[in-house]
Amino acid sequence: MSQLQVKDLQVQFGGLRAVDGMNFDVEKGEIMCLLGPNGAGKSTTLDLICGKTQPTGGSILFQGTEISRMLEFKRARLGIGRKFQVPSVYKDLTVVENLSVARSARPSVLHSLTSRAVRRSARVKEILDIVGLVNKQDEAAGNLSHGETQWLEIAMLIAQDSRLILMDEPTAGMTIQETDRTAKIFRKLSANHTLIVVEHDMSFVRTVADRIIVMNQGKKLAEGSIQEIEANEAVKTAYLGH
């Protein structure tokens, strides 16, 4: 069975159908890229999966469980993680504290009362190493540069260790070298995690995507490997507009 099954998913804002009858499956360990012009409904699709937006119709099955009416934190506990378009780290907290919040395998109040705020375990060191923030671990996240903030957010997602990770434009504002490094991290992540990535950078998509879905006006326009998508006439029309 697929890890994530989306059926007839639909959401309406006023008169606008932002997502209109989406159907797709994502397999375990897969990196699935969502493409499409602005306003196609890509971010909204991620919002619907993680619970930021409530659907007006359709269903979302995660590992066989219907989640489309669940509260956000319950979905997160099932194993769905989200990276937002705008970097959202806790600026008042230090880097290790940010990671400690993200390491939320046991998110209950009771457990939090009996554990220390920050535990510098081997795993935390390893994650800091991966993203190159070891020397900044006690710096307040608000003092980091834009690039470092992006890395911290990726580190937080690794620390959270969700089975399904939803990424909204993870490479926005990154240099070519940083994008390459992110691609490598993603490939490594896909050994244990499933990823859905919204991305505009086509070279990045070429490197990481196992499969691509192109959206337009809230609907699925095309689905397939990178070669299939690049050869698709409908996709060309949608992007070039004729």
Added chain:
Amino acid sequence: MNSRISYDVIGFALFAGVILFGVPAILGYDAFELSTFSRYLSLAIVSMALALSWGTAGLLNLGQAATFGMGSYAMAMHLKLKASGESLPDFMGWNNVDTLPWLWVPFQSLTFTLLAGFLIPAGVGGLIAVFMFRARIAGVFVAIITLAFLVAFQLLVINQQGFTGGQNGLTGLAPLEIFGWVVDIYSVSFYYLVSACLLVALTLGLYLTHSKFGLVLRAIREDPERTRYFGYNVASYETLIFCISAALAGWAGMLYALVLEFASPTYMSVSFSLAIVIWCAVGGRESVLAAAIGAILVNLAEGRLSDVFVEGWHLILGVMFLLVVMFMPRGIYGLIVDAGRALKRQGSRAETVEYNPPDALLSQNRES
């Protein structure tokens, strides 16, 4: 390893030393002065309770005085019943209440009273919290709801004269008797009882703020939405800190009723609630210890200055509060932290240029 903890522990130890040895020595073990000071210490507890919800989780509870008042009335009801002996409390007779209301009956028991003094405030705080936080009420609306609750609750207490003594409150109380010890508020041992309560409350507060619970609350203060996507049930975190804060306020209220030997609806007034916010803001809302010190300092100042400026004291308090909110939002605590940081920066510059900054320098930003 974690300098923030060590600073807090040192600060706590210093504070405990001053409260336990310094203050009694300075006041010359004078019973009257010590009783005045124990009043400040009980107010320090309600101030640090506010720091827990406001400073840590960003939930500005303007109704803190309501839960404080509940604690004080719980204690006063017990002592009033003791003072009245077999007969009904005097004010009930004046209001044509001829049997003891059911609400009063359990307060004949000391054990029940001591438990009710924080369990009732905690329960009420918890109900309000569930009511608000399930609906994801945040920011200014938490302040408005708690303020409205406070005003309504005070009106209710004043209105129900036959049950509460109305505007006059509960006066003519008997002294408290625990395990055969008759508590004399003009005694050194009473001072130590209140000090011990404050120190226990502070220990609890420091423990909470340094646990993962406190960290998650700070995360919620900054971005509740994001915190949900990590799987934390934000509403239950907020609810628990609200309960704890209300329980501590109730505890403080019990001590306050003991010190002043009466309970009055003015303890639940808007201006009393504002006073709590002022103490907390002056000391520094981010630290429970600083908030407690803020309460003691402002009340000391009030004790000294309100004799001189009888009429103008509230005006001075208002101006002081406005200035703190505008120019010192982190209170005295913020000033000390910033000063410490500046000193360290200078010190490290004067020393050698190290390749790896020492741990203490790295962690200086943790306070922010």
Added chain:
Amino acid sequence: MDVVFNQVFAGLSFASILLIIALGLAIIYGTMGVINLAHGEFVMLGAYATWALQTYAGLGVVTALPLVFLAVAAAGWIIEKVIVQRLYARPLDTILATWGIGIIIQQAVRLGIGPDSRFVQGPQWLTGNLQIGNLVMSNYRLFVIAFAIFILGATWLLMTRTEFGMKLRAVIQNRNISECYGIKAEKVYSVTFAYGAGLAGIAGALITPLFSTIPTMGTGLVVDAFLVVIVGGLGSLMGTAAAAMLIGEVTALFSIVMNDTLGRIAVLAGIILLIRFRPRGLFPSDTRR
């Protein structure tokens, strides 16, 4: 039945006062997101200004209105410039700051003028009543109702038909983009705050013949006005007007069956329930968020 009709009329005149106070509160909150806890003190300042103008300059309540408006608006403008403007980035602190301002104004008046109540004479030409059957309507209260309608109309014109109103609405929608088009948001904020304060001052002037003028008079009124703002929803003048009517009438009719204290408690419970269940008011303006 006569009691009910007379209460309906009393409710209407109370609603008119509430409307003027609530309009100021709503405009300030709607524009800059500041819950102005000093608003009741602006009402009080207006009342004292009227008293002072009558006692020392012999002006009648109605003649004093424009002067009172300007005086309280000026006070509001200064407070916005000196204090509130520094706190826009910290919304929770604006509550505390305006609370502090309220205390300072109240205490200053108490110390400067005294805590006992002052009396203001109503205008001579508005004494007497209009009587229809058993319904007795005082001419002054009728004037208050008419004046509130005038204020509502003037505010509506200001918001929709003037350049300032257009700028104001632009800043409400999106401050940053408005600034890119050369609108000085800070200036808009100052003027809005001053206008809101001025309206509170007018309300204060209008109630002087009906209420006793004391330093704490604003506190109770602002709670009701706040309820009006919440019920009415933000950004809708007509919503505020409808809510003021509703609250005024409900308060007046409840006072027949309930004592005052329980009525106050009911109002406060109403505020709490509304914030919880209808945070955008009963008449929300229709915008996509």
